[in-house]
Amino acid sequence: MNKRYLNLLGLAFGAGKCTLGEEAIVRDIQKNRAKIVLIASDTGKQTKKKLTDKCSFYDIPCYMVDDRETLSQAIGKAGRVAIAVLDQGFAKKLQSLLDESIRG
Numbered sequence: 001m002n003k004r005y006l007n008l009l010g011l012a013f014g015a016g017k018c019t020l021g022e023e024a025i026v027r028d029i030q031k032n033r034a035k036i037v038l039i040a041s042d043t044g045k046q047t048k049k050k051l052t053d054k055c056s057f058y059d060i061p062c063y064m065v066d067d068r069e070t071l072s073q074a075i076g077k078a079g080r081v082a083i084a085v086l087d088q089g090f091a092k093k094l095q096s097l098l099d100e101s102i103r104g
Contacts, residue, residue: 005065005097008090009038009083013075017087020077022047023033025084029054035091036061040068043081051082060064063089063098 002075010019019028028034029051037055039048041064055062067069072080085091 005094005101006070007099008094009071009074009085010076012085012087012090013077013083014095016092017090018075018087019084019086020041020075020080021081022051022082025051025082026054028084028086029058029060032058032060033086034060034072035083035085035086035088036063036094038065038071040065040071040081046076047081058087061095065098069100 019025019034025034025037030039037060039062042067052062061089068079068081071083072078075083085094
């Protein structure tokens with residue numbers, strides 16, 4: 001998988017444009033602040049379902065990405081299973097990088 005999105009995610013986090021933590025992410029999805037949600041591939045079933053359901057209900061792009069280790073490393077915080085990006089610019093670029101890597 002294309003790892004460029006991880007660098008971008010690090011930048012978005014550094015710029016204070018991300019939400020961490022399941023509850024905060026759900027809140028931002030509901031308030032339409034989240035522009036894209038990234039979920040670690042090794043997230044628990046219930047958390048994964050909760051977040052993907054919320055995203056589809058509120059029509060927010062949602063991607064399964066690398067494992068929590070990789071996701072956490074990208075933003076320099078341990079044990080993160082999901083990240084919501086709140087900035088439209090970062091979200092658009094992340095989406096294009098992720099779509100690119102999925103399509104190959």
